[in-house]
Structures are given as structure tokens and as C-alpha cells.
Amino acid sequence: MSIVIAVETSDVRFPTSRELDGSDAMNPDPDYSAAYLRIVTDSGDGLEGHGFVFTIGRGNDVETAAIKALTPYVLGRNAEELLADMGATWKELAHDSQLRWLGPEKGVMHMAIGAVINALWDLKAKRAGLPLWQLLGQMTPEELVDLVDFRYLTDALTRDEALQILHAAEPGRAQRTATLLAEGYPGYTTTPGWLGYSDEKLTRLAHEAVSAGFKQIKLKVGADLQDDIRRLRAARAAVGPEILIAVDANQRWDVAEAIEWMGHLAEFGIAWIEEPTSPDDILGHAAIARAVAPIPVATGEHVQNRVVFKQMLQADALQVLQIDASRVAGVNENVAILLLAAKFGVRVCPHAGGVGLCEAVQHLSMFDFVAVSGTKEGRMIEFVDHLHEHFVTPIDVHDGCYFPPTTPGGGSEMHTASIAEFTFPDGGFWLADAQTRQVQDVEVAV
């Protein structure tokens, strides 16, 4: 038996806004950040659970406070008990009768639960000596459905239907695991397409993306129509007719505006339109999807929980479902969402980028291929070449594919030195930065 003896949170922020990496129509100046969590036990095996919520700067302190508020659920507890029944552990956190009021099941508090749950999965996978995708991919259908809270889902997916999906995928698990290790899982890249980049940089990066083996790139759109047309023309010229180009409006439009705007972009051959409007607007997405068909609508990085995804599927509001490793309440809820997508026959193309999102979410797509949907058809994981060096197990992307991690864990562990350097406001980087600013202020004043 081992006891959780430390639950440590850190407010980690990277100064990405200075390079306009990650700039889009709604997020002009993100500082990619992580509200970070480390769970330590007295087991003596040196294994720890790490998890985080990705944010884009201000408010990372609030998210860190929310994770800290969950400490009593973990600290001093029997680790084996917490890890043995992750379905029960999830419910205990998500159904806290008082904390629930702050959502329910959405926003700051729900994402904080996700960080705790993901940290526990990281620890569980390390103890099993397996990467998370493989740990999940070896669980029985019964064990997997026990992870899922079916409350509010049963009008679209029952426990029995979920079991049927998982049983149907069981026979091919070993073969698909071998395929995955040999071929990897397709990725696509958003690196060329940030709004803040010049056309020259876009063109250069689009060429590089094709050379690197990617079959799809993605461009941010939605700030200015003429700019979008010019940038899409440049991108199409750079990549040729075969490479897919998706576009992403980051929630910029109302329904009618989305439909009209996409009418002007359709000629460039659009692989999907991502986040055309509010992530809360199920009926709005459905109206847009009907109007812009056959262009598929993609969304999910800001979809708050499984209940909204359920409705998006019921209403045929999305044709590409984009899970995110840190938006919902962790691995358990993402398993529920993968099962919903499988039930409705919708492809899953995860949102990634940010800090550690690629490292974490790849496990879910790979698990989905091995044990849920059983297919990679039309599916790919977003790739952005940012900040991977800060992770203990950085992604291995080459030839346009993610290659499966073989290191035990869930991928969310950051290097201790990176945490120390970028903790806000007292880490080495931010202290030095504050000093530089003071010097500059003095120089300006002089």
C-alpha cells in the first residue's frame, strides 16, 4: 500500500506571444501556459503522476488555484485504491456536491478535475510499465465502460451499446497495435498557418510541411476576408492540388457570417472549417454544416464536456470531432467521447499544439485505433512544433506521422528544470524578464 504524500501545483507560462506563434482571429497574443500538477506517493518506486491544464496566459493562476482546491481528494489517500477504480475516482471528483455548483462540468473547475485525473492515469500507466495508449488498449471492454459516466448520455449511448462497440473491436487489437508501431498515426500541421505570419513565412512553412510528409495543413482565418483569400491562394500554390488545406476561424463568426465567408473560400478546396462560431452553439454549428456541405465542420477544443459533444453528434453539427486532452475532465471523459464518436460513425481528429497537448492527446487517438473505432481512415492528430523540448517524453513525429511512445506514462510530465525556469512570476525566466523591463523603463525615463 502507498499513500499520496504530496500534491504540488505550479503556474508555468511560456512567453510565446513575443513571436506571434499561436496567433489567430480570437487569440492575438497567447502566452502558452500550463496549470501543472505533480502527485507523489511514499511507494519508494520513484514514480509520480503528472497532469496539467493548458491555458494561454492570464488566468493560469486561477486554474492552478482550482487544481489546488482538489488536493483533499488526493492527498493522504491510498494510491492503489484511487488507481484501481478510476471510474469511481472520476465520479467522486466530478460529483462533489458543492464544487459541482461552479460548473456543472464545465470551465475552470472541470478542467482542474481533468488535470487530477490525467495525473492519476500518468501514475497508473507508469506503475503498469506501459504508455497510456497501450494500458488503455489492453483493458477489457467491461473495464473500459466502467471508466465512463453514462449520466446524461443514455439517450444517445447506453452502456450496452458501448460494450458492443468495444467487443466488436477486440479481435483486431494485436494486429492494429503492430500496425501502429510500424506505420505511426497520421498528423497534420498548423505550423504554417498562424495569422501573425507574413505570406512569405506561410509559403516557406507550407513547403516545409509538404517536404516533412504531412498530407494536410491548416490556416487560421476569420479576421479579414481579403487576407484569407490571399493567404489561401498562396498556400494552395505552395502545396499543390493534392495536399489538404483545412481552415480554422477560432469562433470568430455568427451563423450567417460563417456561411457567407465560407462561400468565398470554398473555391480553394477546404478540408474542413474549424470552430466557425461559439463552441456552445450546437444548433448554430448544425445550421452552418447544412449550408456549407460538403465542406465538413470541425469543432471540439472548446467543447466543455460529453453532454455537448453528444448533442453535436445528435444534431449532425460536426463531421470532424476534435477531442482535447485538457479541456474536459481527463482520460475518462475522453473515453466517453471516443465511444460517442464511434457510435455516430464520426471521425476524431484531436486538437493539439499548446503546451504538451500533442504529448498527451496522441495516447487517446492511438487507443481509439487499437480498441474503439479500429480505423485511422480520415483521421489525424494536429501537430504544432512548439515547446516539445520541455517534456520528458516528447512526441516522435516524422514522415508526417506520430510514432507511438513506448515510455511508460501519459506523456504529460515536464522537465523539472523547465518548470523551475518558467514558473510565473518567480521562475528564472520571468525574474530576468522583469529585471530587463525595469532597466528598459529606466532607459526610457532617462
Added chain:
Amino acid sequence: MSIVIAVETSDVRFPTSRELDGSDAMNPDPDYSAAYLRIVTDSGDGLEGHGFVFTIGRGNDVETAAIKALTPYVLGRNAEELLADMGATWKELAHDSQLRWLGPEKGVMHMAIGAVINALWDLKAKRAGLPLWQLLGQMTPEELVDLVDFRYLTDALTRDEALQILHAAEPGRAQRTATLLAEGYPGYTTTPGWLGYSDEKLTRLAHEAVSAGFKQIKLKVGADLQDDIRRLRAARAAVGPEILIAVDANQRWDVAEAIEWMGHLAEFGIAWIEEPTSPDDILGHAAIARAVAPIPVATGEHVQNRVVFKQMLQADALQVLQIDASRVAGVNENVAILLLAAKFGVRVCPHAGGVGLCEAVQHLSMFDFVAVSGTKEGRMIEFVDHLHEHFVTPIDVHDGCYFPPTTPGGGSEMHTASIAEFTFPDGGFWLADAQTRQVQDVEVAV
């Protein structure tokens, strides 16, 4: 010109769980709490802006941290500028490009924005020497639509349509103000109906409600069907056939379960079924509404923002819209929601109770009667007889009606002594409580 010189937050908690006041199928043990905010300027007039987010205990610290994170938007700013264009102030807060990631527009961060916005409205009303309902009710239609962010609403309500609604209601404003002051605004009471109460207490309180002039009571349901049937029978026997009885499941059911359960309760004459399932489930509410008609479906206290309300109305998912003073981003967003309800011809019956929710939300219903819908038909404000003594301007409810406050402000100011006594964990009450528990622990140990 005056400057905001202090923004003070407090984590205020009342130990309501000890009496089972406020107990329902999802919230068995709430400690009614307020993440509280006080805004002070250097104007020298002694007027302050007060606002809060209502929570039910744990997590009130996280909500308080979220409000504190908004301090830079207020502290050191020119108060006249902030108050002069409340529409611009709202957008500045709600559209912060980094904080937005924590929602967008939902949960902890969105409610925190509501506290700041409501505190500013409280100050603005005090400076105008008017209760908030009257300040709003004297603004021109143009000024009122300028408060509203129409982003994501235009497929259901445009600025021009909103203006039309407000212009149509303009002629009768003075007469309806006089009516309101003379007759009050109808209330209904939830006091008899908490799940934790015995049948005897329920019956006694139901009798008292009728004697007090209420035309509707509400019962919590959803934990156990046989209990619900027995309690409804007792309530109906107590109040007779004329008084309306609404029921509230507090999100307890899935769609099919809600429909089946309500089939068993219909015989008691149900005025509405409130929160039958997840507040995020627009399509689920619509399915339930179709199945249980003519019983109306009511929801809103946990509806996160105007985008979800819009869809609830588009889908005919609710027939009674329940605004809440502290769930969305303050007065501005509630004005948007009142306009949406008016557009769709749906009645608004606010959620109240908690801490200060009655004091705050009455202003919105009264404003709606004076300047938006122009009617009280089928409308009433929830009344719970809890914790009003802690407010500087407690509600005035008699003869089953809320009588309009005439004191300047938005109603959200708590007595300084109450804040001091119930601040957690260092206020007088909680310190004494901790000492008592220590003594009890020692006695048990002995």
C-alpha cells in the same frame, strides 16, 4: 473624476448544511456562500459597488480567486469612464483574449465577470440615486441595446429586433412603474419543498405559504419516486386545488427517466418541471418538453450564458426561462437574455434563494416588466426565506409579492458585520466553530 482605489474580495460562507435548508436531489448539503466583491473609489461620496457570485460552499475560494484575477480591469481606473459605457466595459472583461480560454463565457471565470459587472451596476445605481430596476427602466432603448453583446445571437435576435421590442414597450413605462409600486411583483415559494424536510414540516410550511399569500409553491423531487408521490400528495392536500405546485429535479435525470418519472407525477397537477436533466442538454430538454406537454419545462439557474439560452428558445426546450443574478456575466448578459425571452414570447421566472439572489434578481424582473416584456402574466420570482437579514436592502415580500426596492443600488450589498462574521475560515463564526470541533474531538478522544 474619481479613481477606483480598492477592490476587495471576501470568501463568505454560511453554515446552512446543518439545517438541511436548501437540500435537493443533487445538492444534499449546501453551505450557502458568496464570493464577494467591494469596489471603492476616491470620490468622497461614500458610495461603493458591491457584487458577488453565489456558490454552495467548497470552491468559494476558487471563485474568489477568479474575481481577484479581474482586479487589474478595475483598480486604478477612472470610475466615470467604466460606468459611462457599461457595454464597452462588459466587452473588455468578457473578451480578454487570454482569460477567455478558461471558458469561453462559462463557469468560474464567467461568473467572476458577473460579480464585477454587477458591482459596477450597484455603484452606478447608487450614484444615480436609483434602485437598479428603475435606473435600467429609465434608459432609452438605444442605451439598453448598447449594453448587449450580440455576438452569437444574431441568428435569433438582431440589434434592430431588440430595439423594436424596447420601443414597443416604451409608451407604458410610467404606468407600469406605478402599478409595480402599488401591487408589487408576484413571488412563489420553495421554502416548504426541500428534500430534507419531514412530511409534517412540508405540510406545515405549505399551509403557511398559502396563508402568506403565495399562489405557487415548489417541491424538490427526483431522489425517490415513491417519496415524491407521497410528498406531492401531502402538499396538494395542504394547499388545495387552486394553488400551483411546481417540481424541481435539480438535473437528476436522463431524458427517458425524466419522461417516465413525470408520467407518475402528472396527476398531482404540476405547474412546471424544473431542471429535469443536464443544463447543457438543449436537445434533451426539447425532447422532454415534447413528451411531458402540457407540463411546461423550466430551466436556467445553471444555464451558462446567452448562447445556450438562445438555443433553448430556438429548440422550444423551455417554456419557463429562469434567469439567475449570478450565473451569467452580470446585468448586461441578463438584459440580453430578457430580450431573447421577449422575442420568443417565453415567460421569465427567476431563480432565487441562496445568498442575496432574491435581493439582486428582483431588479431584473421589475425592469423587464417596466421596459421589456411589459407583462407580469404567468411570471413570478422565486422566494426562499433565508439569509435576507445579512443584506443592507433586504427584499420586501408580503401578500405573496415582491415589493420594489426604493433604496439606490443593485441590492447586492451585505452588512459589513455579516461579512466579518462569516468570512471563511477566519471570520468569527468559523473560528468559534473550529474551536468547538476541537473540543468535541478531544472529548471523543477522552
